[in-house]
Amino acid sequence: MAAKPKLHYTRGRGKMESIRWLLAAAGVEFEEQFIETKEDLEKLRNDGVLLFQQVPMVEIDGMRMVQTRAILSYIAAKYNLYGKDLKERAWIDMYVEGTTDLMGMIIYLPFQPADTKEKNLALIIERATTRYFPVYEKALKDHGQDYLVGNKLSWADIHLLEAILMTEECKPDILSAFPLLQAFKGRISNIPTIKKFLQPGSQRKPPTDEKFIAVVRKIFNI
């Protein structure tokens, strides 16, 4: 009996969203148990189910996995989204770390002091358009293939699409100088499992609003 993976997190995107994306893209159904209050988090901690007292936590294949990257690596490897050999894995890892850094900046934006928000947003846009997106545009240009690594869908492609959509929420025309990324976005969005995830009613979470930030601050005491 293979139970569905069960995700423990808040109702927001945060660090769990990339995991939702990857499971969805792999066509894996999953359940979610939402942390709504500080007490919900304390209960998980007191139950001893969080290795480092933190979420995300995903119950999967008899394990209670924690640490976002560990969970993502496991899912990617299990569902053949991690390349065919060590070298492809190396490239996927490098690309994913780049999109992780970019999305990390965006995830933390609502938690920065109000007077730094404008500056941080400008930095995100600068980094996206001068450091990160040029790399992926060049990768696609150099090999002329549809996917970033090994001519096959991988974790790197799914993560990049997530990063593109998240950055577009900051600045809708952010891909204006990147024609290959525009085509990439269209292509990957139309993969059936991903297309389904992008539709209303899926488990994809909306961008975090002010009201929810207050809830998150309470839960995690930040």
Place this chain on the structure above:
Amino acid sequence: MSGKPKLHYFNGRGRMEPIRWLLAAAGVEFEESFLEKKDDLTKLQKDGSLLFQQVPMVEIDGMKMVQTRAIANYIAMKYNLYGKDLKERALIDMYVEGIFDLNELFMYYEIQPADKKEQHFANMMDKATNRYFPAFEKVLKDHGQDFLVGNQLSRADVQLLDTILMAEEFKPDILAKFPLLQVNEWTNSNIPKIKKFLQPGSQKKPPTPGEDIPKVMAIFY
């Protein structure tokens, strides 16, 4: 022709240290090219050698690898320090990510402004002794084996040792309540390749003295 891996970073621990540890534990000789001033970094950026304009960068097997975790993953996999199957890898990844989080706290201590240092120190000691070390002590207790995963040395043990030694630099008796971690520290320190790395004259880096921090920051900012 396979040359030795070549590490590009400043002459200090920072984000490159876990990679030095892994290579040493794997018995792989490596070269280092040190950034000493901003121009050194700018040159690498202009050469197109840095995928995301950042270091660490390691020239290895015909690639110019960047991103600490990507590099560490590659080395661990290549030299069989990553477990024997997917489940062992999952455990190793979880443990290593926890260790990385603790390392970040240690790494950022020196650059805290004077008025934040005490609080940061208290927080990192609290996390070490109440969050991370208890987790690893329990792992060792539950299976009763010498190594964290799969009854053999893995990158999790190597990185844990690096972190324990760093923690002991801040507080020498930090493992007082963790007898199994003490044993694990001793066992791993005496593995020949690691023992060699722990001796003076190796490529293991000392902590960067406080007075040198501004010079290091000037390379990057």
